[in-house]
Amino acid sequence: MSNALSKVKMPYLLLMPGFIFLFTFFILPIVNLAQTSTQTPIVGGDTGQYEQTLHFANYLNAFTENKEQFARSFVFALCATVLALAIAYPLAYAIAFKAGKLKNLLLVLVVAPFFVSFLLRTIAWKQILGEEGFVIPTLRNLGIISQSTTLTSTSFAVVMGMTYNFLPFMTLPLYASLERIDPRTMEASGDLYANGITTFRKVTLPLSMPGVVAGTLLTFIPAAGDYVNAAILGSPNTKMIGNVIESRYFKIVDYPTAAALSFTLMAAILILVTIYIRKAGTEELV
Amino acid sequence: MNKQKDASIPTIPTKARLSRWFGRNLIRIYAVFGFTYLFIPVLYTFAFSFNDSGKSNLIWKGFTLNNWKNPCGAPEVCSALGNSIKIGLLATTFSTILGTMIAFAIGRYAFKGRSTSNLLIFLPMATPEIVLGASLLSLFLVFHINPGFWPTVIAHVMFCISFVVVTVKARIASLDPRLEQAAMDLYANELETFRRVTLPLVAPGIAGAALLAFSLSFDDFIITNFNSGTLTTFPKFVYVSAARGIPAQANVIGSGMFILALLIVIAGQFVGRKVKVSK
Numbered sequence: 001m002s003n004a005l006s007k008v009k010m011p012y013l014l015l016m017p018g019f020i021f022l023f024t025f026f027i028l029p030i031v032n033l034a035q036t037s038t039q040t041p042i043v044g045g046d047t048g049q050y051e052q053t054l055h056f057a058n059y060l061n062a063f064t065e066n067k068e069q070f071a072r073s074f075v076f077a078l079c080a081t082v083l084a085l086a087i088a089y090p091l092a093y094a095i096a097f098k099a100g101k102l103k104n105l106l107l108v109l110v111v112a113p114f115f116v117s118f119l120l121r122t123i124a125w126k127q128i129l130g131e132e133g134f135v136i137p138t139l140r141n142l143g144i145i146s147q148s149t150t151l152t153s154t155s156f157a158v159v160m161g162m163t164y165n166f167l168p169f170m171t172l173p174l175y176a177s178l179e180r181i182d183p184r185t186m187e188a189s190g191d192l193y194a195n196g197i198t199t200f201r202k203v204t205l206p207l208s209m210p211g212v213v214a215g216t217l218l219t220f221i222p223a224a225g226d227y228v229n230a231a232i233l234g235s236p237n238t239k240m241i242g243n244v245i246e247s248r249y250f251k252i253v254d255y256p257t258a259a260a261l262s263f264t265l266m267a268a269i270l271i272l273v274t275i276y277i278r279k280a281g282t283e284e285l286v
Numbered sequence: 287m288n289k290q291k292d293a294s295i296p297t298i299p300t301k302a303r304l305s306r307w308f309g310r311n312l313i314r315i316y317a318v319f320g321f322t323y324l325f326i327p328v329l330y331t332f333a334f335s336f337n338d339s340g341k342s343n344l345i346w347k348g349f350t351l352n353n354w355k356n357p358c359g360a361p362e363v364c365s366a367l368g369n370s371i372k373i374g375l376l377a378t379t380f381s382t383i384l385g386t387m388i389a390f391a392i393g394r395y396a397f398k399g400r401s402t403s404n405l406l407i408f409l410p411m412a413t414p415e416i417v418l419g420a421s422l423l424s425l426f427l428v429f430h431i432n433p434g435f436w437p438t439v440i441a442h443v444m445f446c447i448s449f450v451v452v453t454v455k456a457r458i459a460s461l462d463p464r465l466e467q468a469a470m471d472l473y474a475n476e477l478e479t480f481r482r483v484t485l486p487l488v489a490p491g492i493a494g495a496a497l498l499a500f501s502l503s504f505d506d507f508i509i510t511n512f513n514s515g516t517l518t519t520f521p522k523f524v525y526v527s528a529a530r531g532i533p534a535q536a537n538v539i540g541s542g543m544f545i546l547a548l549l550i551v552i553a554g555q556f557v558g559r560k561v562k563v564s565k
Contacts, residue, residue, distance in 0.1 A: 014388065115546075116544045117505055117520060117521050125327050167324060221412055228525070246416065262416065
């Protein structure tokens with residue numbers, strides 16, 4: 001009897017410490033953020049002092065003022081996700097099916113750049129693509145780009161930086177789901193006279209969908225909220241919503257607008273993610 | 287000219303052979319390009335760690351080993367590294383313990399609220415870092431807690447837990463339940479089964495999760511920037527000094543961490559293989 005009872009209690013006991021932690025430091029802050037987002041400055045108060053007035057117009061103002069940055073964040077994140085998928089899929093495929101003994105080593109190499117701080121690597125890109133780097137003079141000498149074209153401080157550089165930084169997040173889930181595919185299913189498809197492309201389209205790709213979904217989410221979500229790549233590789237013309245939130249917090253001390261923007265970003269991402277997971281038809285991640 | 291002649295005899299023409307080789311190895315060639323893309327900035331960082339650059343490490347000025355001999359030569363760089371390591375170790379320990387417990391609960395038991403639990407684990411991963419960082423900072427400000435060392439540790443534990451749960455859960459799901467049944471058949475009680483069968487089998491997953499947690503914590507900038515106040519971590523040091531030029535010592539530390547991590551992972555693989563063989 002007591003054994004059965006403890007069996008019922010066991011999962012809750014295991015969950016409790018972690019969930020108390022997550023409740024205090026994840027749920028509570030989000031609720032608090034929602035609360036901050038409708039505040040207005042105290043009349044006659046110092047900078048950074050706000051009171052609750054349920055001023056929902058904060059959302060409208062925050063959104064209309066920063067429409068452009070919102071749109072740019074989602075477009076950039078989408079571009080980076082598509083590019084990362086295009087680069088990571090063949091990479092993960094090669095590691096899963098063509099690497100032989102090198103499999104584990106190559107897998108480690110995908111994660112290894114993580115350990116050189118991502119900021120150092122992003123700044124390295126800035127210098128490689130910058131005026132003093134070797135790419136610009138070479139391209140100019142070959143006449144591929146004109147003398148005045150630059151690569152840094154452009155949308156191209158920001159998207160490239162994001163693609164680069166989130167590539168491991170895309171590659172690992174893809175590899176995990178590709179690796180699980182039984183090669184015999186592909187052989188069977190070949191035996192049934194499917195050519196390489198048909199086998200890929202009808203067998204390999206559908207079986208790897210959980211990896212595609214997980215990888216695209218793990219790339220898209222952080223990319224949409226990123227501000228570091230835009231800050232280092234971009235210019236004032238390539239500001240993303242993350243840059244706006246950051247400066248509202250630290251430079252302008254406008255907490256309600258920052259909160260409203262954060263909340264809008266989070267809601268937009270959650271809606272997109274939910275639709276995407278429904279469409280892609282996988283429950284594996286959640 | 288010779289090849290032109292060869293083509294007339296009925297063997298596979300060079301061009302066709304070349305294109306066939308290309309077709310068969312296309313994916314490998316592609317992978318080589320992928321890895322090149324991944325490693326260009328790593329190699330750049332490594333190369334410039336040997337630059338005799340003085341204060342700003344922008345232009346190649348000559349080879350030197352001085353930066354490697356004296357990695358703490360630049361002001362603040364080593365205290366920032368120390369902070370990052372301390373925060374990383376603490377965050378890894380707490381998030382691995384809490385996350386592993388959750389993973390066992392979700393992976394091993396059917397209970398009321400399981401799908402809600404899954405959702406609670408998924409949500410922090412679906413929230414952009416900037417929102418996590420900003421909301422936590424607001425909470426600390428409400429309770430008049432100054433940003434600094436412990437708030438940063440708490441923030442890191444918070445975002446690492448989900449990744450630990452997902453990693454360990456995957457390992458638990460891949461276990462063969464018959465192994466535990468066998469242990470029970472051999473009169474091991476639940477605790478013994480857990481300690482001598484389940485835990486050792488899940489251990490590689492836990493180790494992987496801990497490594498992941500450490501690397502996420504060590505490399506985090508956005509959430510740290512919000513919650514660390516005046517405390518400097520290594521990524522923060524790099525970001526702040528980017529404006530006036532990053533000292534080559536930062537490159538030394540980045541490259542050093544890279545080499546260290548590679549060694550740890552390779553050693554781990556080696557140990558893993560030995561364990562397998564001895565079984």
